[in-house]
Amino acid sequence: MNFFGYRTAMLQRRIDQRSSFTNCKDINAYFSYLKETPPELEILIDTLTINVSQFFRDPLMFEYLGTYILPALFEQKKEQNISSLRIWSSGCAMGEEPYSIAMLINEYADFKRQTADVNMDVAIFATDIDRNIIKKAKKAVYSFESIKNIKYGLMKKNFLQQGEDFHLLPFLKKQISFSVYDILDQTSYAPPESIFGDFDLVLCRNVLIYFNTQYQDTIFDKLYRSLSINGYLVLGETEVPPIKYQNYFRKVNECCHIYQKFQ
Numbered sequence: 001m002n003f004f005g006y007r008t009a010m011l012q013r014r015i016d017q018r019s020s021f022t023n024c025k026d027i028n029a030y031f032s033y034l035k036e037t038p039p040e041l042e043i044l045i046d047t048l049t050i051n052v053s054q055f056f057r058d059p060l061m062f063e064y065l066g067t068y069i070l071p072a073l074f075e076q077k078k079e080q081n082i083s084s085l086r087i088w089s090s091g092c093a094m095g096e097e098p099y100s101i102a103m104l105i106n107e108y109a110d111f112k113r114q115t116a117d118v119n120m121d122v123a124i125f126a127t128d129i130d131r132n133i134i135k136k137a138k139k140a141v142y143s144f145e146s147i148k149n150i151k152y153g154l155m156k157k158n159f160l161q162q163g164e165d166f167h168l169l170p171f172l173k174k175q176i177s178f179s180v181y182d183i184l185d186q187t188s189y190a191p192p193e194s195i196f197g198d199f200d201l202v203l204c205r206n207v208l209i210y211f212n213t214q215y216q217d218t219i220f221d222k223l224y225r226s227l228s229i230n231g232y233l234v235l236g237e238t239e240v241p242p243i244k245y246q247n248y249f250r251k252v253n254e255c256c257h258i259y260q261k262f263q
Contacts, residue, residue, distance in 0.1 A: 001129060003048060005184060005215030014047045042132065049130045053093040055100050055142075056149040058205075058237065061256045066104040069232055069258065073200050074108065074120065076230065084121045088194065088226065090183055090204040092126035095137030095176065096146060097203055099168060102175045103154050125194045127181035134178050140168035183207065184218060189225040197226040206236035217242050224248065224261065233259045 003011060015030070022040065024030040034040055056062045073085060085105075089098040105122055128134050147155060147166050159166045181191045183204075190197030204223055208216050220242050223233060233249065235241075235257040241249050249259040 001045065002182070002184060005211045005218070006048070007210060007212055010210055011048065015044070018044050018047055045130060046133070049128075049133070053096040054145070054149055055096045055147050057096065058256075059149055061234065061258070062100060062104065064253060064256050064258065065101070065234070066108065069201070069252075070104055070108050073232075077120065077200075083119055084123065085201075086194070086199045086228075087122070087124045087201045088191065088197075088199045088203070089124065089126040090181075090202065090223075091207040092128050092134075092137060092178070094133055094142070094146070095126060095140060095178065096142070097205070098124050098126035098176045099140065099158075099172060100150075101201075101203070102172055103150075103158055106172075107154070122175070123194075124176050125191050126176050126178050127183075127191045129180065129182050131180050134180050137176075137178050138173070140173050142166045142168070183222060184215065186218075189222045198228045199226055199231055200228055201232045201234070202227055203234040205234060206239070208239045209236060213242075217244065220245055227261045229261060229263070231261050233261065235259070 015027070018040070019027065019030040022030065022033055022037075024033050034044065077083065077085060087098075087101060089101065092098050102122075102124055109120065126137065128137070142159075143165065147159065150158075155166075158169055158172050160169060161167075177193055179191055179193045181193075190199070202223055204219070208219060211219065224245060227233060232252070233241075237257060239257060240246075241259060248263055249261055252258050252260050
């Protein structure tokens with residue numbers, strides 16, 4: 001797992017947190033502790049990869065996706081006589097983001113079936129660098145803290161509560177293809193499981209901010225190449241396309257960091 005491109009200050013801060021928590025007096029003592037305590041290495045990796053998320057995190061952005069972007073994509077596919085929709089959630093953590101997208105798509109498809117036939121093959125690919133977190137995403141068991149932004153109707157349709165845990169129902173779990181993938185991998189511009197990229201929607205939120213400028217350019221080149229023309233890219237609230245790519249995207253709305261690729 002290569003952390004070379006991460007911002008040095010961020011890495012130092014999180015390593016210091018673990019060093020302090022384990023009562024190590026300095027970095028050398030913590031390094032020795034790591035070698036002697038294998039479980040700590042997994043904890044450190046989780047700390048460095050920042051696996052923090054929630055369902056419908058940034059509700060305004062998801063509302064805009066569900067109200068405008070997804071309907072626009074469905075209509076665009078209908079006009080082009082194309083029956084497939086391809087989506088990539090990069091840095092998916094425990095799966096909250098791709099599962100949220102799947103819920104929105106299901107809601108829209110159910111609404112459209114009331115007035116017209118809907119026959120759309122939706123493929124949602126979700127990736128993360130952390131193998132252990134991908135395993136948790138596939139299990140899809142969450143705490144109340146993770147689901148607290150979900151509307152009650154969606155929660156009842158998609159979850160089964162068992163004690164304090166909320167289990168995602170099998171039909172929704174089957175809609176996501178999870179895999180381990182390093183977005184800095186130089187051998188491909190899209191997850192191998194997706195075969196060829198050409199995504200209509202890519203979500204890469206709060207990933208760029210953890211990398212230095214050079215690696216941000218590397219990541220964004222991959223995002224650009226993986227998107228189809230007129231495809232949509234969703235970034236985090238503090239992220240924008242690097243200068244060299246700003247002529248290839250237009251921001252679709254001032255309220256959200258959603259961009260459309262136009263060349």
